Amino acid sequence: MSSVGAVLTLACDDEVFALPVERVQEILDLRPITRMPNAPAQLLGMIDVRGMGVAVADLRALLGMVPTADTEMSRIVVFWVRSGGRQTVVGFRADRVIEVAALDNDDMEPLPEAGLFNWRDRMIAGIGRRNGKLVTVLDVDRMFDGLTSELSAA
Template identity: 50%
Template sequence: MTLEGQMVLLGCGEELFAVPVTRVQEILDLCPISRLPHAPPHLLGLIDVRGESIAVGDLRRLLGQTPAADSPATRIIVLSVVKGDSRAVIALKTDRVIEVAELDPGSLGPVQGKGVFNWDDRLVVGIGRRNGRFVTVLDLEHMFRDISTSAKVRAA
């Protein structure tokens, strides 16, 4: 995944996260989500996007944060995730979408000290800054590396 160029900045609680704008298909207002029986807590269910069933994950739960009540700012971001020679279309519910922007010049780099702490950094590509605030750039491929073949998968 490339770390250069414009990013979509997302907010979960007080934290800022980013995904490359090239992976974003659209941003939706919160809509009804059809729950799935026996789904793990981070899989909220399915939404209909122009006739297609798209799985929706809870970004807060995927990141190990406490669930929060929805607000008028809650959004669903529809993403394209690469899996081998195919791509999967998935969605994430996030507290808010802040803006499309580039990170501060020269601010993007790896997480420092990750080998010192017992921390699983698979979901993080790097850390940057936007207007001086830390922004965690998410690794979508690792976040969704276990997408099953039953998920909606299309040719690249």
């Protein structure tokens, strides 16, 4: 088990996900997103955040979930990732943001060994618990590695 600091918990449908709170720059209400020609399907486009263009991905698409309509609870989470040896600010649209909290016992378990299921998801850092319920902790660096590489090449 590895220790995790405070996390931002958010949800898509009834699934709860988390990312380290120290990575989060801000949480925004939905706003118009400028589409980018020939962009990957999971990239919604770009938004302006205080004079800086920020790429916004669809968290549901990144996680292979079925698309759904936005609601008044939908948010854009802006955070930084390490990609190609540098920090890049990106965002994703989530169904809702829940809270900033600590995981139970501040612990995160690794995913089951690949040999058991022949599966290992690069987007998942591990599994934690919040109030006794499972929370998937996202590995945002690996999650956005391919997307930030595609944006740099454009």
